[in-house]
Amino acid sequence: MSSVLTDLCRYPIVQAPMAGGASCPQLAAAVSEAGGLGFLAAGYKTVDGMYQEVKQIRGLTSRPFGVNLFMPQPRTADSAAIEVYRQQLAGEVSWYETPLGDPDSGRDDGYEAKLAILRDDPVPVVSFTFGCPSRAVLESFAKAGTVTVVTVTTPEEAQIAQSAGADVLCVQGVEAGGHQGTYRDDFATDQSGIGLLTLIALVRETVELPLVATGGLMRGSQIAAALAAGADATQLGTAFLVCPESGAHPLHKRAMTNPLFVRTELTRAFTGRPARGLVNRFMREHGPYAPAAYPQVHYLTTGLRKAAAKTGDAQGMALWAGQGHRLARELPAAQLVEVLADELDAASVNYAQEESR
Incomplete structure (x- = not known):
């Protein structure tokens, strides 16, 4: 790993x-x-909600941790398309007996206020998704002693982040569960995602920053492959989602290895932005009609998703998952880290032996 990460x-x-x-x-x-x-996820939380979680984790560990922020999105969504989608969801409203939400209730996710909190009371790492912060923002965190990480999905985005002054890049392959962190949210890019190993190589040829690779990684051998491809570290989401410490809904956790859910797809059905999840009824019925309108669609469907979870209906939930979801292991988080580290060591030995032949 680079010295920044070690x-x-x-x-x-x-x-x-x-x-x-x-x-x-x-x-x-x-x-x-x-x-x-x-890492803590500040997305969709109030400013105070984020602050309270930072206080809580500081009471649980003295080790470094990170906080992730969502970048505010440009006001480019078509209001007419959102209204058409609202009508498309009328059957869901009746089924779950829950009204749709206000699509304009959280446009910037409290971005500036969250920045202020994290600058006034610095945390070790702050990462950004859905765009790149300004140079001034990144410099302000550097002065506070905070390492900054910017998510990228293409070599072009990597160049933008390096030029802005990011310390580390999180290189996200198309295999990743949840939202794709693309800077441009339009239909033309929905099917143009790059696989992780190829993306690592492309970005490594483009920039000189440390790289954290993410996308479908579930085993130590995959971590070893990502490191061999040029990454300095790896990021895993789905692998940790099923841990007992995870705050994911029990239905979501069980769905990872439920044979009823056989594959993942990228969809705009739940949030208006491409995100990878297990294919279920809601995704099949509404994905083809969902507009490019994030975060408006997210707030529009929030109540429906909560109602589905409350009634135990996984077919109406956003079951975010990476392509490797069937490899999920229900282990305590600390044990999973140790297992992954052991698998990485074993794979690294095998790589070294093969290279010496």
């Missing part, structure tokens, strides 16, 4: 910041305590 964690294992509840203080603290780097 100061943060013993193993090249980062727990992905999964917005929506999975990345709670208990999970992040357990990962950090075990030698990985735990």
Whole structure:
């Protein structure tokens, strides 16, 4: 690992910041305590909600941890398309007996206020998704002693982030569960995602920053492959989602290995932005009609998803999952970190033996 990352964690294992509840203080603290780097997800939380979680994790571990922020999105969504989709969801409203939400209720996710909190009371790492912060923002965190990580999905985005002054890049392959962190959200790019190993190589040829690779990684041997391809560390989300410390809904956890859910797809059905999840009824019925309108569609469907979870209906939930979801292991987070580290060591020995032949 680069020196920037070795100061943060013993193993090249980062727990992905999964917005929506999975990345709670208990999970992040357990990962950090075990030698990985735990992350809190500030997305969709209030400013005070984020602050309280930071306080909580500080009470659970003295090890470094990170906080992830969502970048504000441009006001480019077509209001007419959102209204058409609202009508498309009328049957869901009746089925779950729950009204649709206000699509304009959280446009910037409290971005500026969250920045202020994290600058006034610095945390070890802050990462950004759905775009690149300004140079001034990144410089302000550098002055506070905070390492900054910017998510990228193409070599072009990597160049933008390096030019802006990011310390580390999180290179996200198309295999990743949850939202794709693309900078441009339009239909033309929905099917143009790059596989992780290829993306690592492309980005490594483009920039000189440390790289954290993420996308479908579930085993130590895959971590070894990503490191061999040029990454300095790896980030895993789905692998940690099923841990007992995870705040994910029990239905979501069980779905990872439920034979009823055989594959994942990228969809706009739940949030208006491409995100990878297990294919279920809601995705099949509404994915083809969902507009490019994030975060408006997210807030429109929030109540429906909560109602589905409350009634035990996984077919109406956003079951975010990476392509490797069937490899999920229901282990305590600390044990999972140790298992992954052991698998990585074994795979690294095999690589070294093969190279020496």
